[in-house]
Each structure stands twice: as C-alpha cells, then as structure tokens.
Amino acid sequence: MTKPLAIGVAGLGTVGTGVLALLRDNAETVAARAGRPIAVTAVSSRDRTKDRGVSLSGLRWYEDATALAADPNVDVVVETIGGTEGPAADLVRAALSAGKPVVTANKALLAVHGAEIARLADRKNVPLMFEAAVAGGIPAIKAVREGLAANDLSRVLGILNGTCNYILTQMRERGREFAEALSEAQKLGYAEADPTFDVDGIDAAHKLAILAALAFGRPVDFASVHVEGIRSVSALDIKLAEELGYRIKLLGIARRTDGGIETRVHPCMVPVSHPIARVDGVFNAVVAEGDFCGRVVLEGRGAGGGPTASAICADLIDIARNRRTPVWGVADGALSALPSIPMEKRVGAYYLRLMVLDRPGVIADVTAILRDHHVSMESMLQRGRAPGEAVPVVVTTHDCEEAQMRAALARIAALETVVEAPALIRIENLQ
Amino acid sequence: MTKPLAIGVAGLGTVGTGVLALLRDNAETVAARAGRPIAVTAVSSRDRTKDRGVSLSGLRWYEDATALAADPNVDVVVETIGGTEGPAADLVRAALSAGKPVVTANKALLAVHGAEIARLADRKNVPLMFEAAVAGGIPAIKAVREGLAANDLSRVLGILNGTCNYILTQMRERGREFAEALSEAQKLGYAEADPTFDVDGIDAAHKLAILAALAFGRPVDFASVHVEGIRSVSALDIKLAEELGYRIKLLGIARRTDGGIETRVHPCMVPVSHPIARVDGVFNAVVAEGDFCGRVVLEGRGAGGGPTASAICADLIDIARNRRTPVWGVADGALSALPSIPMEKRVGAYYLRLMVLDRPGVIADVTAILRDHHVSMESMLQRGRAPGEAVPVVVTTHDCEEAQMRAALARIAALETVVEAPALIRIENLQ
Known part of the structure; x- marks a missing residue:
C-alpha cells in the first residue's frame, strides 16, 4: 500500500468532527476502497478547548484556516467552515491556487462563487469536489x-x-x-x-x-x-x-x-x-x-454529521484513486450557454385559495378575472356556507403562464370581497 | 478534443441497439461528458438482415463476437449477448486478455464466473464495468x-x-x-x-x-x-x-x-x-x-433498452475519462474473506398461513408445535368460521431462527387437520 493521503480539515463543527470520526472508525474500509490510507494530519478551528468527542492529539492545529493550504504535509483540504466569504472562501481559493485538491460541503460558496472557483480549479487542473454540498448522504x-x-x-x-x-x-x-x-x-x-x-x-x-x-x-x-x-x-x-x-x-x-x-x-x-x-x-x-x-x-x-462525512470521504476516496471529473461534468470550454428562463415564463397548473365573503356575485367576479387573463379553471370548490362571513374558495387551473396567473391574482387580491391575501401554490403534475 | 473512443458492440438485441441509439442521439452530450467522442466502429450479431431501427452502415460486422477482441480499431468491447457460457464468456475473456476494457450488462456471467473474470481484469489492469448488470438505469x-x-x-x-x-x-x-x-x-x-x-x-x-x-x-x-x-x-x-x-x-x-x-x-x-x-x-x-x-x-x-444503454454508456464515459475502480471496489488482494451464512441461520419474523379444518383442537396443536421449537407467536388470526371445512389461520412470529421455523413448519404441515401446503413468508421489519 502506498503512503497515506494527508488531509487537512478546516472547521470542527458537526461535519468536520464527523469526517474525523469516519476516518478513524472506518479506517480499514476507507483504505481498502481508496487503495491507500486516508489520514487527517492537520485541523483548523478557533476554539481549541472544546471537547468534540474525537481525539485531536498528534494533529497540527491552525487558528487560521488558510494556513492549511500552505502546510506541505497536507495533500487535500477539506473545508467545512461554511459561508460565502471569509475564511472558507479564502481557504478554498488558496488551496486550489497552491494546487491542492479541495473537498467542500459549502453549498453557499459554490452557488455564489462556484463559477469563478471552478474555473480556478480547472485552470490549475486540481479536483474540486462537493458531494456533501447537495443532499448529504445521498450520492x-x-x-x-x-x-x-x-x-x-x-x-x-x-x-x-x-x-x-x-x-x-x-x-x-x-x-x-x-x-x-x-x-x-x-x-x-x-x-x-x-x-x-x-x-x-x-x-x-x-x-x-x-x-x-x-x-x-x-x-x-x-x-x-x-x-x-x-x-x-x-x-x-x-x-x-x-x-x-x-x-x-x-x-x-x-x-x-x-x-x-x-x-x-x-x-x-x-x-x-x-x-x-x-x-x-x-x-x-x-x-x-x-x-x-x-x-x-x-x-x-440530507444533513447531519454522519451523512455529510460519508459524502466528503467518498470524495476523498475518489481523489485517492485519482478518479477525475470536471467540476460541472464537462470541461470549462464545453460548458453550455443555455440561458436562464425567468419565473414569469413558467407554464403549469396552479392552486389558488381565497378567503371570500359569502355573498352573491363573488364567484362571478373571480371567474371573470381568470377568464380575462386566459387562465382556464380545472376545478372550483367553495367550502361551507356562512352568509356575510369569510369562507374558503379553492380554484385549480389548467396549465397557464405564470405572468398570466400573477396578473389575474393581483386583480383578485384587490377585490373588496376577498378578505385575506390569496394563497397561490404551484401544482407540479409529476409523473 | 482527442480522438474518438472506438466501441465494438457484441449483440444487437434491445440493449445493443439501445447503445447504438444513445451514442447516435446524445453524441454531443456524451462527447462533452467523456472529454472525447465515443463512436461505435464494429458490431457483432448473427442476423445481418433484421431491421433494428438503427443504421449500421459504415460499421464493421463480425459474425463471431470474439473477433471484436482482436479488431485493432476497437478500443472497448461492449458485451450485450448474455448467458454464462458461449460467445459472451469467450468474448469477455478474450477482450480482457487482449488488454481491452469490457463493459457488460451480463449479470449471469458476472454472478457465475465473476470472481475468475475479475481476477483476469485485475491481473491485466483493464477495466471491467457492469453498471447495466444491476437495476438498469439506476446508477x-x-x-x-x-x-x-x-x-x-x-x-x-x-x-x-x-x-x-x-x-x-x-x-x-x-x-x-x-x-x-x-x-x-x-x-x-x-x-x-x-x-x-x-x-x-x-x-x-x-x-x-x-x-x-x-x-x-x-x-x-x-x-x-x-x-x-x-x-x-x-x-x-x-x-x-x-x-x-x-x-x-x-x-x-x-x-x-x-x-x-x-x-x-x-x-x-x-x-x-x-x-x-x-x-x-x-x-x-x-x-x-x-x-x-x-x-x-x-x-x-430496471430493464429495457433505454435504461440499460444509459448505464452502459455511463461506464463508457468513465472509461473515456480514465476513472478507474477495482472490480469489486477494492484491490484483489484486499478482498474480504467473510464467510457466507447459510439460510438456516437467518433470524427474523415469519408469516405463516395455514388452511386448517375448522375443528376443535387444531389451534392447540399448531401452537404446541411452535412452542416446542421455541417459535414465539406475535399474533394469530383465524379467518371466518366453517365448521368441518378449511379456513385460513394466520400466524405471525417474533424473531426466531430459520432452522427452528422450518422444523416447526414440517411438523405443522404433517398435521392431519392442515389441508394444504402452508404458506411461509419471511417478514422483514425494515426501518
């Protein structure tokens, strides 16, 4: 077996300690799957005194997470600090710039700065892995x-x-x-x-x-x-x-x-x-x-120390095995330029629940507005009777465009007989 | 982009033609994901005249599947013939021996000869991939x-x-x-x-x-x-x-x-x-x-041309990207020697349904046998009354060992008042 893959873990919250626990408890399984041992050699956290339930003895300790990127005895950086800016972002950029693979659970950072960070990873030809960022223990x-x-x-x-x-x-x-x-x-x-x-x-x-x-x-x-x-x-x-x-x-x-x-x-x-x-x-x-x-x-x-650690360590095993995939699945130059479609263009069915005064003509007003905006009703249901008081009316629609539905909704909400903000929930008729 | 990965497809049934259709329809997506085009260059099937709904023009044709392994313009062999022996087994062994990666959907071959074939693949350091062999389109x-x-x-x-x-x-x-x-x-x-x-x-x-x-x-x-x-x-x-x-x-x-x-x-x-x-x-x-x-x-x-082709082509993309994993997830030398446990040792709950003559004493006989074999009942239910005729009696048990349950069952089945072979179904109290 070759020499251990040396890991630096930044952040010792639930996720960071979960990674330490997994690499300790399942060391044998991980080594067999990875083809070499995977061992934490350094950690970073601000509070050194807290009892985290895992031993930190023998590990180098950094108060400044970014220092992990510079540690020559850290092969891979695991970032579990979180946040789109500050130490997490600094560390990820520093590690990639130094040519060190990064494994992160930080969905906020990837969502907000992912395009730029992925380009850095691709330019440096260094893995940037984030199985833990979406849906925790589900691969x-x-x-x-x-x-x-x-x-x-x-x-x-x-x-x-x-x-x-x-x-x-x-x-x-x-x-x-x-x-x-x-x-x-x-x-x-x-x-x-x-x-x-x-x-x-x-x-x-x-x-x-x-x-x-x-x-x-x-x-x-x-x-x-x-x-x-x-x-x-x-x-x-x-x-x-x-x-x-x-x-x-x-x-x-x-x-x-x-x-x-x-x-x-x-x-x-x-x-x-x-x-x-x-x-x-x-x-x-x-x-x-x-x-x-x-x-x-x-x-x-989708969350918790165990499932998230499972995902992070799967990424570490991929890195140990040298299984490489471009960050977004295709090379930087092959990324698609498909535009994003604004919400107003969503086509689908809607559920609309109104609280209306139980009075003649209310339903006629609502249906007329829907007709004016080309929103076709699939069903309408008035629940209970209470003359002069508020009762729920539920409308479901056939497919229409969000913009039409919103225009209709604004007029319906403004009706004198509609006494609360209407509830609008999109229906997804998934197969 | 580098030169196409050249594929030889053996077997042109639903699965083989599915692979051809996918690599034609999704050529652009596959090339982007694989980092290079993936193109079928040769096929093998016995019936050359059948219309399969995909074009075979320009593809080299072999009646003998094993010839695909020897074709210098085939980089990877896809085996969709099926069966534990004969052409499928010959082709897989020949391709691996020739140092060519193999992708197969053949669960029977893997189940029966997988240990030997995997050793061959590991010895030759050649990928043997089989995502399609289990659960079709599910990765x-x-x-x-x-x-x-x-x-x-x-x-x-x-x-x-x-x-x-x-x-x-x-x-x-x-x-x-x-x-x-x-x-x-x-x-x-x-x-x-x-x-x-x-x-x-x-x-x-x-x-x-x-x-x-x-x-x-x-x-x-x-x-x-x-x-x-x-x-x-x-x-x-x-x-x-x-x-x-x-x-x-x-x-x-x-x-x-x-x-x-x-x-x-x-x-x-x-x-x-x-x-x-x-x-x-x-x-x-x-x-x-x-x-x-x-x-x-x-x-x-779990089956069908589309889902199976999806799985096979995912394996081809892994091969094109050079993502390598030992056949059983760990190197040959690291395989576990955990023994297989015989069915008699299974511990769990059971559902037992008897057809018994509706006569006094029957239930007492059944429960006495269960007690003799240390099978503890969780519930018992007699359905309907029909004096002198057969009625169903259902017993569910607490956890016991399969061997005890079988011993009890043999004696129960032999009771004169039990008029059909009892139905025994294992209860899996999954969480």
Missing part, C-alpha cells in the same frame, strides 16, 4: 455527474432542505401551523435559531443552482434561481391539497425547456402517487429525468 | 462502489427483478392469482415465454450476488445465495399482508452479521411505510444501509 452529485452522464436530462428536482421538509411533514401529520411547527423543530435541533436560510428557501436554492449546473453542464447561476420559502404555507392549504390528491413539498426544480433552463424553489403540490410525495421528515430526495434512463429517484439523509 | 453499482464507499454497509437489498415486481403489483392491485398475472405480463412483453429465470428468482439472485460482492468487498459468490421465486405467492397472502400492514415484494437481501454475509432472494413482507413497499410495476429499487450515510434508497427503471 446525488455523483449520480447526476457520472451515473446519468449519457443522458440528456430534461429535469432535475428535489427535496433539498430537511428542515423545511420536517416542518411541512409536522404540519400535515399534526395539523400544526407553520410558526408552531418551526418552534418545535427548533427545540429538536432540526431548525436553527435563525431559520431564515432554511425556511426562506435560500439553502435549497443554493443546492438547486449546483444541481442545475451539473445536470445541464453550465456554469452555476444562483442569481437566476427564483426563491420562495414555506412561511406562507398554511395548515388549511396542506389539508385541502390532501383532499385534491396532492402533498405540499418545498421543491427545487431545474427544467430544460425550448428556451433554456428554468430554476426555481417554492412550495409545490405534487401528486401523492409520486415517490417524492412520500419523502417525509428530515429526509431529502433528488429526482432526475433523462431521455434514456427515464425517472431515477434517490432518497436519504 | 446503483456506482453508488455502492464509489458513492457510499466510506461506509461500513450493514445491508444492501433491493427489488431487482421488474418482471416479478410487475406480477406482484398486478396481483395486489387486481386480485389476480400468479398464473393469470404471469400470463398477462407475458402478453405485454414484461415476462419472457420461458419465465423461469425471472419468476424463480434466479435473475434477482445473480444481481444480488454482484451487489453483495460490491457492498462487502468480497469475491462474488452466487452459489451461496438462497433463492426462492414468487410462484407460490397467492392473492390471499397478498391480501392478508395488506391487512397486517405489509406488502409482499421479491427482495434480494445481503446482510452483514457477526458471523459473515447472508445473501438471499425470496418473497418478503415489508412494512407499507418503507419506501421500497411502494416501488410498484416494473420499477426496481436498491436500498443501502451504512454506518455513516444511514439509509439510502435508489429507484428507477
């Missing part, structure tokens, strides 16, 4: 970039944020409203004290931007992703969705259309018969649809 | 061999035969008996005229032997796989399973226990809440459970 990056590489993919989508999926599952199973489910998730450690990145869809959008780049062989383009979170999803809509044969999931969807690539993150109604509808709790899932493979569904744990 | 081989390589896997299991899954799904959804469902599947082309390989579990066992070798880094050992098919599954048992909260699936299961590796293919009752319970029709699924990744589920199309 989704490898599946899309290598396993399904012979296909023209038409769509890649997924449940990419476990916090949101946990909250939506609790709302459905226990009839909770968002705020209550969020607070419970926070108590259980499934949501952060500041849940913005998760519940507003930003984390999922980071991951979707990466998946879209891989699926369609184009530079990552986070700025073009349409992002909506789950704060406005109500228990009532989840219940009504169920009655209509749908589940509400926060999906990231990247789709190839005639005009280019559509990328969006928002709550969706998906048919209960689709496998992704049943992916509940903190689990993640990725669905890829290709012209030859058909539909492939991957499901597993 | 399951890559997931287990590379994506989850850092884990100690405890179990790999799957729905590995689409024909059986289609038949069982039809039996459940339409209340059909096996013979009728098989005959319908044959009419629709989902089952062969001679369905033995599929319905008797042999095809699934071939695939399981391969998966087990990859998951546990050991030489393939088909002979040790316990194999039962689905011929004896009845519509009644499917219905009773449903009432108990289970679905009946033909699973291939490879499990690591303290004593070694258990490999078995047989009808199983799985909880309806497990994702694999809802994988219906011709779809396949593979589940891997690892110490760090947790449970990962992969689902997709």
Whole structure:
C-alpha cells in the first residue's frame, strides 16, 4: 500500500468532527476502497478547548484556516467552515491556487462563487469536489455527474432542505401551523435559531443552482434561481391539497425547456402517487429525468454529521484513486450557454385559495378575472356556507403562464370581497 | 478534443441497439461528458438482415463476437449477448486478455464466473464495468462502489427483478392469482415465454450476488445465495399482508452479521411505510444501509433498452475519462474473506398461513408445535368460521431462527387437520 493521503480539515463543527470520526472508525474500509490510507494530519478551528468527542492529539492545529493550504504535509483540504466569504472562501481559493485538491460541503460558496472557483480549479487542473454540498448522504452529485452522464436530462428536482421538509411533514401529520411547527423543530435541533436560510428557501436554492449546473453542464447561476420559502404555507392549504390528491413539498426544480433552463424553489403540490410525495421528515430526495434512463429517484439523509462525512470521504476516496471529473461534468470550454428562463415564463397548473365573503356575485367576479387573463379553471370548490362571513374558495387551473396567473391574482387580491391575501401554490403534475 | 473512443458492440438485441441509439442521439452530450467522442466502429450479431431501427452502415460486422477482441480499431468491447457460457464468456475473456476494457450488462456471467473474470481484469489492469448488470438505469453499482464507499454497509437489498415486481403489483392491485398475472405480463412483453429465470428468482439472485460482492468487498459468490421465486405467492397472502400492514415484494437481501454475509432472494413482507413497499410495476429499487450515510434508497427503471444503454454508456464515459475502480471496489488482494451464512441461520419474523379444518383442537396443536421449537407467536388470526371445512389461520412470529421455523413448519404441515401446503413468508421489519 502506498503512503497515506494527508488531509487537512478546516472547521470542527458537526461535519468536520464527523469526517474525523469516519476516518478513524472506518479506517480499514476507507483504505481498502481508496487503495491507500486516508489520514487527517492537520485541523483548523478557533476554539481549541472544546471537547468534540474525537481525539485531536498528534494533529497540527491552525487558528487560521488558510494556513492549511500552505502546510506541505497536507495533500487535500477539506473545508467545512461554511459561508460565502471569509475564511472558507479564502481557504478554498488558496488551496486550489497552491494546487491542492479541495473537498467542500459549502453549498453557499459554490452557488455564489462556484463559477469563478471552478474555473480556478480547472485552470490549475486540481479536483474540486462537493458531494456533501447537495443532499448529504445521498450520492446525488455523483449520480447526476457520472451515473446519468449519457443522458440528456430534461429535469432535475428535489427535496433539498430537511428542515423545511420536517416542518411541512409536522404540519400535515399534526395539523400544526407553520410558526408552531418551526418552534418545535427548533427545540429538536432540526431548525436553527435563525431559520431564515432554511425556511426562506435560500439553502435549497443554493443546492438547486449546483444541481442545475451539473445536470445541464453550465456554469452555476444562483442569481437566476427564483426563491420562495414555506412561511406562507398554511395548515388549511396542506389539508385541502390532501383532499385534491396532492402533498405540499418545498421543491427545487431545474427544467430544460425550448428556451433554456428554468430554476426555481417554492412550495409545490405534487401528486401523492409520486415517490417524492412520500419523502417525509428530515429526509431529502433528488429526482432526475433523462431521455434514456427515464425517472431515477434517490432518497436519504440530507444533513447531519454522519451523512455529510460519508459524502466528503467518498470524495476523498475518489481523489485517492485519482478518479477525475470536471467540476460541472464537462470541461470549462464545453460548458453550455443555455440561458436562464425567468419565473414569469413558467407554464403549469396552479392552486389558488381565497378567503371570500359569502355573498352573491363573488364567484362571478373571480371567474371573470381568470377568464380575462386566459387562465382556464380545472376545478372550483367553495367550502361551507356562512352568509356575510369569510369562507374558503379553492380554484385549480389548467396549465397557464405564470405572468398570466400573477396578473389575474393581483386583480383578485384587490377585490373588496376577498378578505385575506390569496394563497397561490404551484401544482407540479409529476409523473 | 482527442480522438474518438472506438466501441465494438457484441449483440444487437434491445440493449445493443439501445447503445447504438444513445451514442447516435446524445453524441454531443456524451462527447462533452467523456472529454472525447465515443463512436461505435464494429458490431457483432448473427442476423445481418433484421431491421433494428438503427443504421449500421459504415460499421464493421463480425459474425463471431470474439473477433471484436482482436479488431485493432476497437478500443472497448461492449458485451450485450448474455448467458454464462458461449460467445459472451469467450468474448469477455478474450477482450480482457487482449488488454481491452469490457463493459457488460451480463449479470449471469458476472454472478457465475465473476470472481475468475475479475481476477483476469485485475491481473491485466483493464477495466471491467457492469453498471447495466444491476437495476438498469439506476446508477446503483456506482453508488455502492464509489458513492457510499466510506461506509461500513450493514445491508444492501433491493427489488431487482421488474418482471416479478410487475406480477406482484398486478396481483395486489387486481386480485389476480400468479398464473393469470404471469400470463398477462407475458402478453405485454414484461415476462419472457420461458419465465423461469425471472419468476424463480434466479435473475434477482445473480444481481444480488454482484451487489453483495460490491457492498462487502468480497469475491462474488452466487452459489451461496438462497433463492426462492414468487410462484407460490397467492392473492390471499397478498391480501392478508395488506391487512397486517405489509406488502409482499421479491427482495434480494445481503446482510452483514457477526458471523459473515447472508445473501438471499425470496418473497418478503415489508412494512407499507418503507419506501421500497411502494416501488410498484416494473420499477426496481436498491436500498443501502451504512454506518455513516444511514439509509439510502435508489429507484428507477430496471430493464429495457433505454435504461440499460444509459448505464452502459455511463461506464463508457468513465472509461473515456480514465476513472478507474477495482472490480469489486477494492484491490484483489484486499478482498474480504467473510464467510457466507447459510439460510438456516437467518433470524427474523415469519408469516405463516395455514388452511386448517375448522375443528376443535387444531389451534392447540399448531401452537404446541411452535412452542416446542421455541417459535414465539406475535399474533394469530383465524379467518371466518366453517365448521368441518378449511379456513385460513394466520400466524405471525417474533424473531426466531430459520432452522427452528422450518422444523416447526414440517411438523405443522404433517398435521392431519392442515389441508394444504402452508404458506411461509419471511417478514422483514425494515426501518
């Protein structure tokens, strides 16, 4: 067996310590799979005193993460610090510039600066790996970039944020409203004290931007992703969705259309018969649809020290075996220039739930507006009667363009008889 | 771009022509992903006159497949002939001996002669790839061999035969008996005229032997796989399973226990809440459970020209990119010597359905036998009353050893009041 691959781990949070634990516990398996031992030789973290449950004895310690890039006894840098700027970004650029392979779990960095960092990696001909950045323990990056590489993919989508999926599952199973489910998730450690990145869809959008780049062989383009979170999803809509044969999931969807690539993150109604509808709790899932493979569904744990370490160490094994793939699956010069399509062009069905005063003529007003904007109704349902009071009215539409739906919605929301902001949820009639 | 990778395709059935169609239709995508064009230059098939829907003009034609191995203008041999002996085996051995990479969809060959052929490939240092041999369009081989390589896997299991899954799904959804469902599947082309390989579990066992070798880094050992098919599954048992909260699936299961590796293919009752319970029709699924990744589920199309071609061409792209992995994931010298555990040692729960004469004392006889063999009952259910006639009695057990259950079963089957061969189905309480 050849000499060990020497790893420097930056960041000793859940993920960094998970990597140390895996390389310790599964040293024999990893060495056999990698063809050589993989050993951590240096780490970087600010707090040296904290007990992390893994031994750090014998490891060189750097307070400044960037120093790992300069350590001649570090072959590969593992970045688990996080964040789009600061030490994580500095370290990744420094390591690649120094010709050292980088393995990172940092979806934010890749989504925001991925195009530039990937060019640096390609120019230096150094691996930049990030299986852990999307869907944790599910080998989704490898599946899309290598396993399904012979296909023209038409769509890649997924449940990419476990916090949101946990909250939506609790709302459905226990009839909770968002705020209550969020607070419970926070108590259980499934949501952060500041849940913005998760519940507003930003984390999922980071991951979707990466998946879209891989699926369609184009530079990552986070700025073009349409992002909506789950704060406005109500228990009532989840219940009504169920009655209509749908589940509400926060999906990231990247789709190839005639005009280019559509990328969006928002709550969706998906048919209960689709496998992704049943992916509940903190689990993640990725669905890829290709012209030859058909539909492939991957499901597993999207976060946590164990699954993330599993993904990082798979990347380390690839590096040890010298298995190389261009960052976005194709060489820099072969990247596609497919344009991003704005959200207004999305074509699909919609669920619209209004709270209207139970008064003659309300339905006529709503339907007239929909007709004016060429939105064709598939069904309409008024729930209960309460003369003079507010009752829910649910409309589902046939396929129409988002711009038409939004124009209609603005007029409907302005009706005097519509007493709350309407709830609009896109229906994805996945097969 | 460098010069094309020249492919020789042996066998022009559904799979071989699928490969030709993919490399024609997706030539640009494949070239970008592979870093060079991949082009078929030669083919082998016996019938030159048949219209296969793909152009063969300009391709060298060999009646003898083995000649592909000797063609200096063939860089890689794709074997889609099938069968454990004869031309497929001759070609694979000849190509590897000549130092040519081989991509094969031939699970039977790999299961039966894989240990020897893999040694040949390793000795010659030539890639032997077979993503298409297991679960068609699902990149399951890559997931287990590379994506989850850092884990100690405890179990790999799957729905590995689409024909059986289609038949069982039809039996459940339409209340059909096996013979009728098989005959319908044959009419629709989902089952062969001679369905033995599929319905008797042999095809699934071939695939399981391969998966087990990859998951546990050991030489393939088909002979040790316990194999039962689905011929004896009845519509009644499917219905009773449903009432108990289970679905009946033909699973291939490879499990690591303290004593070694258990490999078995047989009808199983799985909880309806497990994702694999809802994988219906011709779809396949593979589940891997690892110490760090947790449970990962992969689902997709397990057969057909398109999905199989997708898998074969992914292997070709790996070869074009020079991404190399030892055949069973670890070098020949690092293969594990974990012994295979015989079926008699399986520990788990059982479903036992008897047809008994509705007569006093029958239940007492059955329960006494179970007690004698230390089989502890979890539930017992007698369905209906029909004094003096046969009624079903269903017993589910707590975990016990297969050997105990079989001993008890033999005595129960011999009871005068038990009027049909008892149905015994293993319960897999998957999480």
